[in-house]
Amino acid sequence: MRAIVCEQIDQLKLVEQKEPALQPGTAIIRIRRIGICGTDLHAYKGNQPFFTYPRVLGHELAGIVEQADDPQGLIQAGDQVSIIPYIHCGSCIACRHGKTNCCTDMRVLGVHIDGGMREKIVVPVTHLLVTNELTLDQAAVLEPLSIGAHAVRRSELRAGETVLVIGSGPIGLGVMAFAKHCGARVIAMDIQDERLAFCQRWAKVDETVNALQGAKERLAELTSGEYPTVVFDATGNARSMTDAFGLVAHGGKLVYVGLVKADLTFHDPDFHKREMTLMGSRNATIEDFSAVQEAVRAGSIDVDSFITHRVPFNEMISHFDSYLKPESKVIKAMVEL
Numbered sequence: 283m284r285a286i287v288c289e290q291i292d293q294l295k296l297v298e299q300k301e302p303a304l305q306p307g308t309a310i311i312r313i314r315r316i317g318i319c320g321t322d323l324h325a326y327k328g329n330q331p332f333f334t335y336p337r338v339l340g341h342e343l344a345g346i347v348e349q350a351d352d353p354q355g356l357i358q359a360g361d362q363v364s365i366i367p368y369i370h371c372g373s374c375i376a377c378r379h380g381k382t383n384c385c386t387d388m389r390v391l392g393v394h395i396d397g398g399m400r401e402k403i404v405v406p407v408t409h410l411l412v413t414n415e416l417t418l419d420q421a422a423v424l425e426p427l428s429i430g431a432h433a434v435r436r437s438e439l440r441a442g443e444t445v446l447v448i449g450s451g452p453i454g455l456g457v458m459a460f461a462k463h464c465g466a467r468v469i470a471m472d473i474q475d476e477r478l479a480f481c482q483r484w485a486k487v488d489e490t491v492n493a494l495q496g497a498k499e500r501l502a503e504l505t506s507g508e509y510p511t512v513v514f515d516a517t518g519n520a521r522s523m524t525d526a527f528g529l530v531a532h533g534g535k536l537v538y539v540g541l542v543k544a545d546l547t548f549h550d551p552d553f554h555k556r557e558m559t560l561m562g563s564r565n566a567t568i569e570d571f572s573a574v575q576e577a578v579r580a581g582s583i584d585v586d587s588f589i590t591h592r593v594p595f596n597e598m599i600s601h602f603d604s605y606l607k608p609e610s611k612v613i614k615a616m617v618e619l
Contacts, residue, residue, distance in 0.1 A: 285400030286598060289336045291328040294599045302404035309350035309357050310404050311365065315422035316595075316617040317342030320451060320518065321393060323606055331543045333393055340399030340617075341367035341392040344413065344421035352407040364421040364575070365398065366409040367391035368565045383432065383565035390565070399598075401619065411571055419616060420578050420585045423452075426614070427574045427583065428566035430456020430516075433539045434464060435570065436563050437512050441465030446501065446510040448493070448526060450477040452588070452614050453539055454516035458485035459583060461514075469504060471497060480613065484587055493522070501529055512537065520544040527553060535559040591615040 285299045304310055322339045324330040343365040350357040357363070370377050370385035377385050391397040391405075413421035430453055439445065443466050447458045450472040458481060461468045469489045470481035478490035491500045501509055509531040515523050518540035527548045530536050536558060553560075577583050590613040593601045598617050604610045 283401040284595070285338050285396075286340075286595075287336050288322075288326055288339050291335070292326065294326070294602060296596070296599060299400065302402055304349045304351055305404065306351055307353065307406055307408070308404050309352065309363075309407050309410060310348045310402055311343075311345040311363060311398075311410075312348050312402055312619075313340075313343060313345040313398050313400065314619050315344040315418045316340045316399055316619070317422045317426060318602075318605060318615040318617065319426060320453070324518070325393070326602065327606070329543055330393065331541060332390075337392065338396035338399050339392045340397035341365075341390060342422050342425045343367065343391070343398040343403070344418045345398075345403075347410075348402070350407060354407075357407045357410055357412065361412050362414050362416070362418065362421060363410040364413045364416075364424045364571070365391070365403075365405055366411065366568060366571055367397065367425060369395070369406070369409065380567070383567050388565075399617070401595075411568075411575060413575065415579055416575070417585070419589055422616065423585055423588060423614065424571055424574050424578065425566070426452045427456040427459070427578075428570040429453050429539065429563075430458075431460045431574050431577075432566035432570040433457050433514055433516075433537055433563035434460040435573075436561060437514070437535055437537050439464050439466055439512055443467070443512060444469065444505055444510045445512040445514065446471060446491075446529060447487075448472075448513065448515045448522055448529075449517035449519075449540060450474075450481050451516065454514070455481065455485055455588070455613070457514045457516055457539060458487050460577075462486055463577065463582065466512075469501070469510060474608070476611070484584060498528065505531070508532075510534065514539050516540045518542050520546060524548065527558070530556065530558055532556040533558075535561060537561045537563050539563045589614045589616045593617055595619045
């Protein structure tokens with residue numbers, strides 16, 4: 283079968299691999315859709331933490347079950363599925379407390395172990411969601427949207443709060459959509475006006491702020507000088523993540539959804555006087571996937587306009603570099619098999 287391997291920084295290669303073998307408690311999935319994620323782009327450029335080469339990329343996955351060994355009989359051959367790519371141990375302190383998204387021995391498809399940028403993959407049946415009621419495109423974007431939904435759930439956001447979401451990539455957009463779903467007033471911040479306009483059209487945010495044009499003053503104006511009670515940073519940019527400390531209300535929360543391969547520092551007196559809460563939000567749980575699946579099924583999330591670029595599997599390598607360029611205006615690129 284064909285697979286695309288990131289052999290080293292800036293190098294992707296189409297290779298032939300052996301087909302996967304069915305093991306007890308697993309299923310063989312024929313991959314039909316692969317969403318290209320910021321993680322894939324960062325790994326390609328050498329900026330992804332916890333990543334080693336060579337690696338088959340791809341963790342936003344949808345496909346069809348070819349064979350299944352499911353003791354509970356829930357996963358059947360012919361089912362369309364979305365793959366939960368976070369393979370957890372089930373026994374560590376995080377897993378025992380239901381926080382499988384931050385397992386101490388986490389193995390994420392396409393990061394720690396080979397992912398789904400290939401024709402077939404074998405995964406535990408416990409990490410499959412049957413999505414027969416969704417399209418393949420919808421099933422493939424459950425993962426990035428679930429990361430945003432998890433961040434919102436982790437923040438314990440309440441209806442009526444004013445929140446700021448910094449970064450309008452796919453993860454930030456997911457945060458915006460689910461913050462709105464919770465009844466919050468949502469302000470989007472980015473450095474590109476065109477992306478901010480997309481936030482208004484797609485996520486229905488209430489206000490937008492250009493980070494390069496007096497952002498702090500504009501936020502003060504929009505919040506009567508109090509600033510947002512919850513700030514989500516989904517940029518993966520060290521400067522943005524550091525500057526975000528100054529944008530949080532007294533008693534508020536700062537949630538890092540993005541990840542950067544760097545150290546971050548903050549001024550403790552400012553942090554302390556506001557009794558701020560600093561949180562990390564990693565991956566998602568099956569509860570988040572299920573919530574997003576229901577929102578998509580109900581028509582609350584517009585997947586069609588979320589996917590802006592499409593490419594056949596055998597042409598992906600020649601297009602990959604273009605997805606790194608701002609002028610390509612990519613929101614979500616989807617590989618089709």
